[in-house]
Amino acid sequence: MLMTGAKILLECLMEQKVDTIFGYPGGTILNVYDELSYYEADGRLRHILTAHEQGACHAADGYARATGKVGVCFATSGPGATNLVTGIATAYLDSSPIVAITCNVSRGLIGKDSFQEVDITGVTMPITKCNFLVRSVDELADVVREAFAIARSGRPGPVLIDIPKDVTAQKAEYEKLPRREHSSQGKLGDLMRRASHDFKAPEPDMKDVSRLAQMIRESKKPMMICGGGVVRSRAHEEMAALASRIDAPVAITVMGAGGFSGRSKLTTGMIGMHGSQASNRAVDECDLLIAVGCRFSDRVALKPDSFARNARIVQIDIDRSEINKNVRTDHHIIGDAKHVLSMLLDLIPEQLDHSEFKKYVFSFKTETEYDHVENRLTPSQVLGTVARLCPQDSIISTDVGQHQMWAIQHFHFDYPGQLLTSGGFGTMGFGLGAALGAKAAFPQKCVIHVTGDGGFRMNCNELATEQYYNLKVIHILFNNGTLGMVRQWQNLIYQKRFTETTLDRAPDFVKLADAYGLHGRRVTTQEELETALNEALACDTGYIVDCAIDIDEMVRPMVGGGSHITEFMLN
């Protein structure tokens, strides 16, 4: 059928079973938005208009992380496109599958410094898995199919498609193609044909897996790390089964939260800079370390040379370029975590026992015990209360900083996609957009946004989106009047010179909630906190719980960057 580029684009989104788009219109993308009205009218697509393109990108990312599906966002050319950049980088560093669609000025205007023109494919080259500038309407459908396949396949990641405005107006023949046939057609077909695998049923190397099984049997002190790859591959069941079968303690990275239940008897808690005593000491002591979907970032393997110094290190990852990148490994298996772990389960049918090593590991604390202080609220008290009063399966999103670490230390995540946090890129202001994306995907679930006064202020304009689309989120705002994590470093490393970190300024967050048509309450005591949380749960709009937190609260424990993992500078 002959149709415009705009319509072909939307038809291709239908092929991908996209139901929700987060975006912001503008001059060059008008043809697409004009066509979108027909898809919205009969409910085929839902568009959520955010306050800022960055919010749209974070929302698409949050949607992707929560569902495991590809998130989609739209933006116009120039500033619309560059406003996506931080969001795209956030998705890239955490391997979250999103497709960002931008329109550019018409082909005849490209390169002439036209109004709202930017070379967005050039700008996003280092932060996308792949990006495309569509030069002709005839290749549009093919490009969109390839973009979605690349975003969700292998190690997932963001893909950007830039379409000049005149391409969206031009007409071309379009034939609907079911998704299972995409890999045999067009450029995707070429990609598949030249590759050395059967990509429909890729097999990890059996010899590599057998060797690991052998290493596990030889080990007296095996340990596992659950990384973000377990979450992305939804391998939580296999991870739980294998850890229990080989009786190994499991440390969880920030990105791995939800890949292994925080309630399990085998978990040692978080690992790394703010990792638990148990995790950090176990990794130092173990004789075999199996890292699943973990890239040993500098926040985990703080000092690569001495990381797991007594262990043979085995890395299971889908991305070969992660092997030996940060930490030298002794063995690796390339494959999807779910696939590799289930092969291992087949190879090790017998129950192993490592109670002696576990006894050593669990003699250390798996969680930080924060002091209770009379007459004021502490972060652990707030999070303990939230965990007690809110549904156990609530989705938690965070910004970046102290509150993020506290939240990950305190909540026990049970399933992949339960925690939405910017682990790799560390994007302040990520949480609200991500929470809205998750709420759009799971309207029945309770979504909690844990944030700080610094991060919240960055993108709180999205409260308008929350109110308008009735995407109710409970905001737990740790208001300590400072950029807490930066202050913590200034406190410990910069002799208490608190340069430009104090945020003793507007707004009044309760009034801000009111201004956006939401509710909120300032809380300074346990009693007020419980009242506010109960109100928030019963409320039919979003709710800001503005918690007064002491300016000098710290995240404990802490190992300094570049230090050996058991050299705690703060216990």
Place this chain on the structure above:
Amino acid sequence: MNENKRWTLAVLVDNEAGVLSRVARLFSGKGYNIESLAVGATDDIQVSRITIEVNAYEDQVTLLTNQLRKLICVHSVKILDDSHAIRRELLLMKVLCSTAETRNEIIQIGNIFRASIIDVSKSSITLALIGDERKTEAIQNLLREFGILELVRTGMVALERGQYTIDEQTKEKGEFDYGKNVLREGL
């Protein structure tokens, strides 16, 4: 041994717009200067071959090649070992020759190096020479005293000796392809 030395990388890529900048920016992004770069289509018009020479430490060159292999537009990458690779570049050089005597002298030197004379004017002579850097440097050293007016080189191209090729299906290549392209259905 992690020594800083000159590495020759051969990269097979899609013959498309933007691919060269994707490849080149990986080097600049990590602060490496590309010493030499040559690109051209292969026998398959859809595929280009890039030869890159870079000075780097071994661990860095491994990191660079691993990240190159991750790019969707990259088919395969191989580090070409000096002892097993043939490396050649074409050099064009315009040399000043004010008298017939100097012209003869330059032509003689050119003949020794098997350079071809491709243009002659009253006061200049242009030579073309194929070789590796030892040969091209040697001729430059000899002709410098006559006055080199202009010099251009194509950048090194290289092929491995023997029957080995760049796109052999090794286990490692399969591993890189795996993470790049696995199609997970149902998501």
